[in-house]
Amino acid sequence: MPASRLTDTSRLAIHTMTHKPWSLEQCIREYSRAHLPGITVWRNVLAPMGAPAAGKMLRDSGLEVAALVRCGFFPGRDPPARALAMDDNRRAIDEASEIAAPMVVLVCGAVPGMSLPDARKQIRDGIAQLEPLAAERKIKLAIEPLHPMYAADRSAINTMKQAREICQALNSPWVGIACDVYHVWWDPDLETEIRLAGEQKTLFAFHLCDWRVQTRDLLNDRGLMGDGCIPLRTIRGWVEDAGFRGWNEVEIFSTEQWARDQVEYVQRIQRAYLQHC
């Protein structure tokens, strides 16, 4: 059963990358002006001011931080490369604490030329290594399976099932899954895996956008909800049936949208969210 229609934006959080032309300050100002309750902060907009200043600005705004995006990138060609990634992951957990983000989203990584089984093993090992710090700081680690078209160079974790297997192996309340419709909508096992994630308390995040027909670019041609073919309300129904009550996060990379009026885009996102999700 599709979920019933959304009647308000009380669970809507927008990823700052959705408004790539904006600084964190601009995102905070415009999302607040639109009376949006949540924000998902990307690290590129933290960098210019640093996490402590960003944290203060976010607290002052009253916006709630849904998550910090992104870290991970565990596989590396040699131990020093992997250690560098791990240092960065620890910094991300520090940053999440400083901006009161309850979780970090893991883009797990892949290295062209490295075999996928090797990359997948390094990912499991890396998450296991990061978990104690995450538990200590009470920051959730949300494994985001990426679409198989990113398996070569962005993430060797490409299905909900793979993410579930890592969660089951680590069996920590701090390790779960970020389910982004863009990456997983095609998966014949999606409904089953969402249900399992609910049962296993690992459904940490839910990301919304749409899959454009035709997609013109592998990375930056995501659609605004309703501009594509993903059955958004159906999937939200599965997610809510699985017990998820967290943020509905809008994450859209779109060269086309970034070229348009960004303030008006905040309005269009809200309308699309209410109409199509």
Place this chain on the structure above:
Amino acid sequence: MPASRLTDTSRLAIHTMTHKPWSLEQCIREYSRAHLPGITVWRNVLAPMGAPAAGKMLRDSGLEVAALVRCGFFPGRDPPARALAMDDNRRAIDEASEIAAPMVVLVCGAVPGMSLPDARKQIRDGIAQLEPLAAERKIKLAIEPLHPMYAADRSAINTMKQAREICQALNSPWVGIACDVYHVWWDPDLETEIRLAGEQKTLFAFHLCDWRVQTRDLLNDRGLMGDGCIPLRTIRGWVEDAGFRGWNEVEIFSTEQWARDQVEYVQRIQRAYLQHC
């Protein structure tokens, strides 16, 4: 274990679409000149002369036809649309007979806006409907799972597992799978599924190319073998361990390669095949 290195081109067949600028006549002339044994014929190059004339030209050439590509496209918005597709599929089986192709490759189809479960049901029903004619004419139907990035509009069958489930349901010696590395290389279950297909005698075809890092276009930026990240020899090892002894078919859609000298490209394909597959 990766397969041992190929030492000759005795199992190499090239898809005519790999040389898109060429007519069937040019493909036949140049593949024959290169002493290649096999050819996989796309229907677009049959159309100008018709299958009977093409069949004669192919027989005269001595080239063996690995397969006819492609038909399928089962889902349709209404019964007349599906009936039209079925008529075309029957014609494809006639054409395969006329050019002595032992199989047709099924691109199963998807309709933007139709739910994937509906499309998948129509695909199963469509293959079931086509199977008796295929059996009568002794033409194999090879289900080709397409990469998940094509789920919206080209094929709702996106994994070897889905293809296997259709094969198991129909349980016909005339229904099997075309395994194209481009579509399935990322799948964590690939080795298992190839083994199962071997056990179930459904591994009908094996297609080669490579996945470019970065891929610049969703459709026409496939790589020549060695120009990407797919572990071709490892996958060929799995396929041969599963008992496959058929053609190694090279199928590359590449705007970049199509713009270059096509005769010289035949040579480069052979070198890449021997070096990387």
